[in-house]
Amino acid sequence: MSIPDHISPIVAYRVWQWDSLGLKSLNNEQWFPGSALEANASRCGKGHAAPTDGCTCGVYAARDLAHLQEIGYARYGVNGEVYLWGTVVEHQLGWRAQYAYPKSIVLPHDAIPFKLSEAESRLETLIMYGVDIFVMPVASPPIQLWSKQSGLDRAGFDWLIEKPAPPRVLLF
16 A cells, blocks of 8 residues: 555646636646646656656646746746645656646736726636636735635535536626
8 A cells, every 4th residue: 555645735836828718738738627637648658657757747836936937937827826636756846746736826917918898708717717816916915806715615625526616706
């Protein structure tokens, strides 16, 4: 029997692309609301479970936001916290994991390039993930745009195995 090192998910940081369908990894892999993203070992062509030592497969995440900013990834989209679990390989600056799901999403001040009249429909794609959403102004702390408490009656981490409830409130 194998005993995991962690019984709770690891919280790390990553960047996503954001389009009308929701979140995508920088390699264009879609993250679906209410479903964990599972690492895909077929991308490396080696046919093993992902992630594993000696390979580059797995869902990547950084140890902290400062690291994402230092290496320039933060400018490629929206960023935020992510839960990692399952098999997790630790590296000096972050992790590669078997499973991942967003914990919170932070929109940079320039990440909303659409008109205010389009904001609600565009933000609904993010609300479906059931996580806290923040906007990062230029020179002040993040402003909470939407709270998972306002739209989903869920507690803890277990709701990922269920379908999310439809959004009920948009605080904008």
